Amino acid sequence: MILMKDITRDGDPVLRKEAAKVSFPLSEEDQKLADDMMEYLKVSQDPELCKKYGLRAGVGLAAPQVGVSKMMAAVLVPAEEGAKSPFTDVIINPVIISHSVQSGALTEGEGCLSVDKEVPGFVPRHDRITLRYQDTKGETHKVRLKNYPAIVCQHEIDHLHGILFYDHINKDNPYEVSDDTIMFE
Numbered sequence: 249m250i251l252m253k254d255i256t257r258d259g260d261p262v263l264r265k266e267a268a269k270v271s272f273p274l275s276e277e278d279q280k281l282a283d284d285m286m287e288y289l290k291v292s293q294d295p296e297l298c299k300k301y302g303l304r305a306g307v308g309l310a311a312p313q314v315g316v317s318k319m320m321a322a323v324l325v326p327a328e329e330g331a332k333s334p335f336t337d338v339i340i341n342p343v344i345i346s347h348s349v350q351s352g353a354l355t356e357g358e359g360c361l362s363v364d365k366e367v368p369g370f371v372p373r374h375d376r377i378t379l380r381y382q383d384t385k386g387e388t389h390k391v392r393l394k395n396y397p398a399i400v401c402q403h404e405i406d407h408l409h410g411i412l413f414y415d416h417i418n419k420d421n422p423y424e425v426s427d428d429t430i431m432f433e
Contacts (some may be wrong), residue, residue, distance in 0.1 A: 250288040252303055256315045258363045264410040267310075267317045268342045272386035282338040282384050284332050285309045285322035293326060296375065308400050310407035313362050321404035325397045335397040337389070341432040342381035342405050345390070347374035352399060352430040358413040360403070369422025373402045375430050396432055 256262055270278060292303040297379060310321035319341045327334035352375035357368060376394040379401055393401055403413055418424050425431075 249301070250284050250309075250314060251289070251301060252361075254314055255361050256313050258360075258412065260315070260362075262312050262315055262317050263362055263407070263412065266315050266410055267312055267319045267408040270318050270320055270382075272378040272382065274384055274386070276338075278320070279384060281311060281314070281316060281318075282322065282340075285311070285314065286322075286324065286338055286418075289322055289324035293324065304361055306360065308404040309361065310404045310409050312410075319408050321407065323397075323400055323404060325400050335391070335393055335401070337381075338384050339379070339381040339401065339404070340383065340399070342379055342408070344374075344377045344402070345380050348394075350375040350428060350430060351426060352395060352432060353425055354399060354410065355431050355433055357417075358399075358403060359408035360413055362407075363412065363414070367417065369414070369417035370425045370429075370431075371399075371403075371413050371416045372425050373399050373416070373428060377402065395430075399432070413417060 288309055291297045292305045307325050308323045309322055311318045322338045325335045351372045353370040353372050358371045377398045378392050380390045
């Protein structure tokens with residue numbers, strides 16, 4: 249099981265690299281990585297288990313965050329208030345094929361399992377995206393995501409391209425966003 253000690257921290261070069269495409273069928277190693285990343289998210293979202301293992305709760309975990317420079321991320325957006333369209337899958341070789349002009353951001357800003365300090369500021373992202381990716385069986389999916397699930401997927405896809413969330417924050421005015429930005433709790 250992946251624990252906090254296994255999470256790659258900000259400053260490690262793997263977090264700033266362009267990840268390699270994943271080939272199919274998945275190797276045993278890649279399948280285990282996919283399963284382990286999803287297991288981390290499930291365990292981290294269970295308050296009791298999260299405390300037991302000393303985890304930080306997460307809704308997404310990209311392979312570079314566990315030291316593996318491959319185009320793979322697990323996403324587990326629970327069906328709760330605010331997440332009207334939950335999204336759960338391991339996304340492999342993901343590509344955003346279209347996106348809205350409208351931007352969205354989280355009112356509390358974003359956090360990251362790889363970034364131990366709080367970085368204040370709004371992270372503007374696309375409010376809606378169309379995502380193409382492969383699942384662990386190699387099947388291609390095309391999904392439309394909006395609001396919180398879209399933000400989570402963009403955060404994880406950024407990891408696959410060596411980008412961290414705070415790279416998007418306006419350095420001069422961290423809480424400045426365009427007037428038409430939709431803000432989410």
